[in-house]
Amino acid sequence: MALLKFSNVGITGMAACVPANTIVNYSYTDNFSAEDAKEITDKTGILERRFALPGVTSSDLCFAAAEKMIADLNIDKTEIDLLVFVSQTPDYRMPATSILLQNRLGLSMRTMSFDLTLGCSAFVYALSVVYALMERSGFRKALLLDGETRSRVYSAKDRKTAFLFGDGGVAAIIERGERFGESFFSLNADGSREDLIKVKGGGYRYPSSVETVTEKVIDEHGNVRSDEHGYMEGADVFNFVLREIPPDIKRLEAFSGISLPSLDYYLFHQANDYMNGYLAKKLKLPVEKVPSCIARFGNTSSVSIPLTIVSQLQGKLTDKKNAMLCGFGVGMSWATAFINFEQCFISDIVEI
Amino acid sequence: MKEKLLSSLKEALQIENREIALEDIFRDYEEWDSLGRLSLIAALDEEFDLQIEDKQFEQIITVGDLLKAMEAKASK
Numbered sequence: 001m002a003l004l005k006f007s008n009v010g011i012t013g014m015a016a017c018v019p020a021n022t023i024v025n026y027s028y029t030d031n032f033s034a035e036d037a038k039e040i041t042d043k044t045g046i047l048e049r050r051f052a053l054p055g056v057t058s059s060d061l062c063f064a065a066a067e068k069m070i071a072d073l074n075i076d077k078t079e080i081d082l083l084v085f086v087s088q089t090p091d092y093r094m095p096a097t098s099i100l101l102q103n104r105l106g107l108s109m110r111t112m113s114f115d116l117t118l119g120c121s122a123f124v125y126a127l128s129v130v131y132a133l134m135e136r137s138g139f140r141k142a143l144l145l146d147g148e149t150r151s152r153v154y155s156a157k158d159r160k161t162a163f164l165f166g167d168g169g170v171a172a173i174i175e176r177g178e179r180f181g182e183s184f185f186s187l188n189a190d191g192s193r194e195d196l197i198k199v200k201g202g203g204y205r206y207p208s209s210v211e212t213v214t215e216k217v218i219d220e221h222g223n224v225r226s227d228e229h230g231y232m233e234g235a236d237v238f239n240f241v242l243r244e245i246p247p248d249i250k251r252l253e254a255f256s257g258i259s260l261p262s263l264d265y266y267l268f269h270q271a272n273d274y275m276n277g278y279l280a281k282k283l284k285l286p287v288e289k290v291p292s293c294i295a296r297f298g299n300t301s302s303v304s305i306p307l308t309i310v311s312q313l314q315g316k317l318t319d320k321k322n323a324m325l326c327g328f329g330v331g332m333s334w335a336t337a338f339i340n341f342e343q344c345f346i347s348d349i350v351e352i
Numbered sequence: 353m354k355e356k357l358l359s360s361l362k363e364a365l366q367i368e369n370r371e372i373a374l375e376d377i378f379r380d381y382e383e384w385d386s387l388g389r390l391s392l393i394a395a396l397d398e399e400f401d402l403q404i405e406d407k408q409f410e411q412i413i414t415v416g417d418l419l420k421a422m423e424a425k426a427s428k
Contacts, residue, residue: 235393238390238393239403243403274394275390278394278398
């Protein structure tokens with residue numbers, strides 16, 4: 001059972017970058033009528049999203065966020081010994097984007113750098129990996145970058161997904177410090193549900209071909225996508241979340257000895273406001289302790305939890321705060337953490 | 353279970369001022385849509401502590417079918 005406990009490691013700074021290009025869902029009518037756009041927007045509660053302009057990648061967003069945080073906190077780059085880049089929309093198939101970022105950020109060649117490719121659970125997963133490495137004595141500072149351009153993953157002509165996803169990048173600096181105390185993680189996987197959220201074509205199982213890039217009508221509603229677009233079985237994803245997430249949180253409560261109501265903030269992956277509202281109700285969490293940014297940025301996959309922190313909790317993590325982080329999605333993969341914040345600096349959001 | 357399901361379904365789909373029946377094809381309800389589907393999933397979880405996956409759900413046509421599927425799950 002992947003239940004982990006770490007001591008005296010924590011996040012000391014965070015920043016985020018989003019594209020300035022704002023998509024207003026009420027007016028997202030290139031492929032849908034204004035009536036449809038209004039109906040979908042009212043139902044999802046996602047008012048706006050940010051779309052990276054052509055040529056801008058998730059690593060560009062992370063680079064801007066990292067430079068902002070490094071400048072604001074006056075971080076000595078030579079002290080960054082670990083760089084992890086999280087994304088499922090990397091710059092290239094190879095080399096790993098983390099290595100490009102090592103060079104671009106001007107970090108030492110002695111920086112351990114690697115990518116971590118998970119979706120909506122990835123920030124929590126990556127945090128557990130970084131905490132594990134930082135608990136050792138070798139590293140001084142770790143830089144965790146998490147970026148996604150999900151706007152390019154889904155078809156603009158598939159109403160099931162066209163109004164949901166957006167782009168963003170975040171940076172977090174992780175250090176040792178006795179003030180952070182203990183943190184707890186639960187990490188999970190269920191590959192039997194690989195078909196619930198997927199981009200089938202374009203990898204090595206179903207390589208790119210004329211067939212995989214050809215757009216097709218895929219259902220009786222006239223939705224159109226290709227095999228290189230993502231799809232999502234929304235109802236079953238919701239079933240999955242209801243079945244797996246509350247028990248995972250209970251498991252972590254039992255393992256950590258920390259009671260859920262004692263926490264200050266509950267940060268869920270921002271996929272669906274209705275679903276998060278239901279989770280909060282089921283777990284009896286007060287809504288004012290469940291920050292949300294889905295209305296402004298949509299679903300940004302793994303970026304959504306840290307983007308919620310940066311956009312909603314700026315200035316609120318200076319005094320000691322305990323938070324739950326809970327990410328779930330494509331895989332299926334899900335992870336829950338209880339971590340402590342204290343003197344965590346959060347930069348203003350950067351736009352490029 | 354029948355009465356509880358009928359009232360849960362009405363509440364989930366926000367059906368007011370009319371009764372619903374076991375013979376109804378619920379996808380034909382004016383109130384049925386993707387959010388209604390999510391509300392029904394939440395209601396089944398909250399009120400009955402059970403889940404019906406999409407594959408099985410697609411085969412369920414009437415409210416009566418839904419009741420039968422739920423009774424079968426509950427007795428397991």
